[in-house]
Structure formats: C-alpha cells, structure tokens
Amino acid sequence: MTLTLDLTADLEQRLIDEASRHGVPPDQFVVEVLKQHLPVRDRDEQFALGYPAGYFETTAGSFANEPLETPPQLPIEIRETW
Numbered sequence: 001m002t003l004t005l006d007l008t009a010d011l012e013q014r015l016i017d018e019a020s021r022h023g024v025p026p027d028q029f030v031v032e033v034l035k036q037h038l039p040v041r042d043r044d045e046q047f048a049l050g051y052p053a054g055y056f057e058t059t060a061g062s063f064a065n066e067p068l069e070t071p072p073q074l075p076i077e078i079r080e081t082w
Contacts, residue, residue, distance in 0.1 A: 023061070032057065 007015065019029035035054050 015026050015029065019026040022029060022032075024032070032054070036058065
C-alpha cells in the first residue's frame with residue numbers, strides 16, 4: 001500500500017531527523033513506528049519466544065554508540081581455611 005501524507009515543514013524535518021538518528025530512511029522509519037503502535041492481530045506473533053513483536057528490530061544496534069566497558073578486576077577474597 002502506498003500512502004501520501006501532507007506534513008508540515010516542522011513535522012517533516014522532525015521525521016527526517018528521527019529517521020536519521022535511527023539510521024534508516026524516513027519511509028522505513030514510518031513503517032516501523034506504525035508496526036509498534038498498531039495493535040497486533042495475532043497474539044502468538046506478539047509473544048513468539050517470549051518477546052513482543054518487533055522487539056529485536058527496535059533494539060538491534062541500540063548500544064552501537066555506547067561501547068561496553070569492563071571494570072577492573074577486584075582483588076580475590078582470601079578466606080579462612082577449615
């Protein structure tokens with residue numbers, strides 16, 4: 001299905017900015033937003049493997065700009081022997 005939307009200049013720019021922030025084209029971003037906000041018809045689809053529909057699509061790469069850091073190793077606790 002193809003839709004034509006009349007967006008204000010401000011709304012259009014917000015859409016472009018948000019899509020860019022997520023690294024996808026604006027049309028793909030709109031489709032993802034619709035998927036997240038429209039009710040799911042198939043409950044099994046929503047809870048397949050225990051995750052809500054679209055979970056992995058929306059979380060993939062969410063830490064791309066936040067590298068994980070390993071804290072320094074704490075000293076080993078020496079316990080009393082029996």
